[in-house]
Amino acid sequence: MRFVNRHLCLKTILLTTLLASPLVSLEAQAPAPPPRTHQTVNPDRSVTFRYIDATAVKVELSLENTQLPIPMTRDANGLWSVTTPPLEPALYGYSFLADGQPRIDPYNIETGGNVYFSARSLIEVPGDGPQPWDLTDVPHGEVTSHRYTTRIALGLRANQSEYVVYTPPGYDPAAKKSYPVLYLLHGWSEMAPGWVVEGKANYILDNLIAEGKAKPMIVVMPLGYGDTAFLKDYALWGNDEAIEHNLSLYTSALLNEVIPRIESEYRVSKDRDGRAIAGLSMGGLEALSIGLHHTDKFAYVAGFSAAVHRPAFIKSLPVLTPKATNLKVLWVACGTGDGLIEPNRKLAAYLKSQGMPVTAIETPGLHTWPVWRDNLVHFAPLLFQSK
Amino acid sequence: MRFVNRHLCLKTILLTTLLASPLVSLEAQAPAPPPRTHQTVNPDRSVTFRYIDATAVKVELSLENTQLPIPMTRDANGLWSVTTPPLEPALYGYSFLADGQPRIDPYNIETGGNVYFSARSLIEVPGDGPQPWDLTDVPHGEVTSHRYTTRIALGLRANQSEYVVYTPPGYDPAAKKSYPVLYLLHGWSEMAPGWVVEGKANYILDNLIAEGKAKPMIVVMPLGYGDTAFLKDYALWGNDEAIEHNLSLYTSALLNEVIPRIESEYRVSKDRDGRAIAGLSMGGLEALSIGLHHTDKFAYVAGFSAAVHRPAFIKSLPVLTPKATNLKVLWVACGTGDGLIEPNRKLAAYLKSQGMPVTAIETPGLHTWPVWRDNLVHFAPLLFQSK
Numbered sequence: 123m124r125f126v127n128r129h130l131c132l133k134t135i136l137l138t139t140l141l142a143s144p145l146v147s148l149e150a151q152a153p154a155p156p157p158r159t160h161q162t163v164n165p166d167r168s169v170t171f172r173y174i175d176a177t178a179v180k181v182e183l184s185l186e187n188t189q190l191p192i193p194m195t196r197d198a199n200g201l202w203s204v205t206t207p208p209l210e211p212a213l214y215g216y217s218f219l220a221d222g223q224p225r226i227d228p229y230n231i232e233t234g235g236n237v238y239f240s241a242r243s244l245i246e247v248p249g250d251g252p253q254p255w256d257l258t259d260v261p262h263g264e265v266t267s268h269r270y271t272t273r274i275a276l277g278l279r280a281n282q283s284e285y286v287v288y289t290p291p292g293y294d295p296a297a298k299k300s301y302p303v304l305y306l307l308h309g310w311s312e313m314a315p316g317w318v319v320e321g322k323a324n325y326i327l328d329n330l331i332a333e334g335k336a337k338p339m340i341v342v343m344p345l346g347y348g349d350t351a352f353l354k355d356y357a358l359w360g361n362d363e364a365i366e367h368n369l370s371l372y373t374s375a376l377l378n379e380v381i382p383r384i385e386s387e388y389r390v391s392k393d394r395d396g397r398a399i400a401g402l403s404m405g406g407l408e409a410l411s412i413g414l415h416h417t418d419k420f421a422y423v424a425g426f427s428a429a430v431h432r433p434a435f436i437k438s439l440p441v442l443t444p445k446a447t448n449l450k451v452l453w454v455a456c457g458t459g460d461g462l463i464e465p466n467r468k469l470a471a472y473l474k475s476q477g478m479p480v481t482a483i484e485t486p487g488l489h490t491w492p493v494w495r496d497n498l499v500h501f502a503p504l505l506f507q508s509k
Numbered sequence: 510m511r512f513v514n515r516h517l518c519l520k521t522i523l524l525t526t527l528l529a530s531p532l533v534s535l536e537a538q539a540p541a542p543p544p545r546t547h548q549t550v551n552p553d554r555s556v557t558f559r560y561i562d563a564t565a566v567k568v569e570l571s572l573e574n575t576q577l578p579i580p581m582t583r584d585a586n587g588l589w590s591v592t593t594p595p596l597e598p599a600l601y602g603y604s605f606l607a608d609g610q611p612r613i614d615p616y617n618i619e620t621g622g623n624v625y626f627s628a629r630s631l632i633e634v635p636g637d638g639p640q641p642w643d644l645t646d647v648p649h650g651e652v653t654s655h656r657y658t659t660r661i662a663l664g665l666r667a668n669q670s671e672y673v674v675y676t677p678p679g680y681d682p683a684a685k686k687s688y689p690v691l692y693l694l695h696g697w698s699e700m701a702p703g704w705v706v707e708g709k710a711n712y713i714l715d716n717l718i719a720e721g722k723a724k725p726m727i728v729v730m731p732l733g734y735g736d737t738a739f740l741k742d743y744a745l746w747g748n749d750e751a752i753e754h755n756l757s758l759y760t761s762a763l764l765n766e767v768i769p770r771i772e773s774e775y776r777v778s779k780d781r782d783g784r785a786i787a788g789l790s791m792g793g794l795e796a797l798s799i800g801l802h803h804t805d806k807f808a809y810v811a812g813f814s815a816a817v818h819r820p821a822f823i824k825s826l827p828v829l830t831p832k833a834t835n836l837k838v839l840w841v842a843c844g845t846g847d848g849l850i851e852p853n854r855k856l857a858a859y860l861k862s863q864g865m866p867v868t869a870i871e872t873p874g875l876h877t878w879p880v881w882r883d884n885l886v887h888f889a890p891l892l893f894q895s896k
Contacts, residue, residue, distance in 0.1 A: 174610050175610065177608060178564050223561050226615060233628070240615035241613070259658050266651050281646060282649075
């Protein structure tokens, strides 16, 4: 691939092109496209999924918010298909399992990245009219990715970390107006853009702001690992020391690197009443831990299906009183089909026992994005209303 | 997925959680992860690729910049593998073909989106020291995605179009300094973020600027379709009318929507000497067409493997003289193994016959990203040097 900077002597160069047809040439190295499959959302909101594999013995559909893989049926040509029952309007992740091996839909560019688990494709089951997570014709905020050199988080290539920032429509960096800020943390196995790519947090905020339901705010979505070694094995979720190590470094990176950078780069409120922290799963653990240890910095704290399953978590909390913490919202939510429901119930009960004004929320659903989008849709309107 | 806002009465709710183990619960709906495959870059820069498919009759590796699919060999357990010859340092797209069906690597989150062709996974073959497209510990620019309502481009959901903007390190919207601007267009079947996700244009600019090789500049990467109906069938590349329709609407959208928005939102130069336009494949056709028809607006024009295969293209150009156009750089480049090499040679010869100072570049390679990254690495330093 070394670059050869030679001006052409056109008349003397007669390299044979391997494929002469301009039609073929645009993707000369690609084979002829095979038959293309597509997924169909039917009028009753059932979805017909299709996947081609002529030799697999068994193909299943793995569908977000459905507990078990759904068997698919093969036709004579090796096209596997299944039609789901009617689904609630939502954006669903899906993949196929061919003899147990994960396969992504090759013809769907809407995918969610996932470092440890295999990636998923995304399909939308529309509702009656626009849904809160839809891209609609309303004024849009902007989404900016920042890379920076971390001195705290471990295991990143060239020590480069990332945070993604949503600024609301009309945000003007040259104006004097400042905005409240929500730190919104992703889950384990995801990267910094997760809340945009899968969570659609930017569209959710665009739509809530357009409807006057949420205050215009800045949303900061930072990479959520103190040490990416924590990503190497799912079994580390059974290792208290590994969890603590990751959380402790992450807390430091957020408080000492990300927040100061945001406050110098954006016109954000610098007092606690203009600052919120929320997260999902691992990010819920981080948000609850950081938020409850630093109520001088955050007036709004939320966990969405937070990974608070260790008994040590409640013990790790500081003494909490409503007066000393002065939290405006303390949100502890989980899907009722999520294996983390009981730890979240226990946490909510504990916080209530301390007299804390918990908003404890249960919604139908598993440990999945439809639950977390829904959480953001209902949590964001509670923020910064007294500012 | 309707949201149920009910505060918990913890002692009365006894829903059984389906999976009680907190370890399992974090991805309760996912099956136990199957054996994970990985790709290995060997010390000699050969790459060993692996893919599991116990039943496929034939599995091949589709590797970017390699003309034909590479056969893989099956072991007794259904693990297919192949080791390539040593490769030039570059970032390569790859996918697997199982009995002709495209399969993405399920365990690689680095993927390139592609609307019509199947997606690809990306793997890096490192060189000696950092390469121009690497994420390195230098000051980074920011990458911002903007959505807006188009009144010109057709076929977009809710008429929402997009442009992605790179601002160089140190860019301060509140300062008075203005920057030159490069409009950088993607290829057919890609979307607006393509030059970032696959092209690594932001890292390329970061590295060139850090080394003092390129002037700090703003790079605008807009969605490149006048009518997304043009995306429906690859055969439309044989239809002059469809090509013209898409190009004509796109020209209007870029000149009348994107550029005015950029000039109101960013501190960019508003004269031709501070404006460049370049693109790859379809984007090369667009950049050459728009640039050569509007030399009052652009002083730098470039096509990377431009889709200029129609004889009508040269005929469509205005009369071009060096004096009237006053272009500072006119770059026409193509890979020598690309089926578009001959049309690009013809175009370069025609432009030279008009006395135009063409920089005609040929490099080894096919119609692929390693060629286009390399083009940007060598084209960007030529820009705005006289400003």
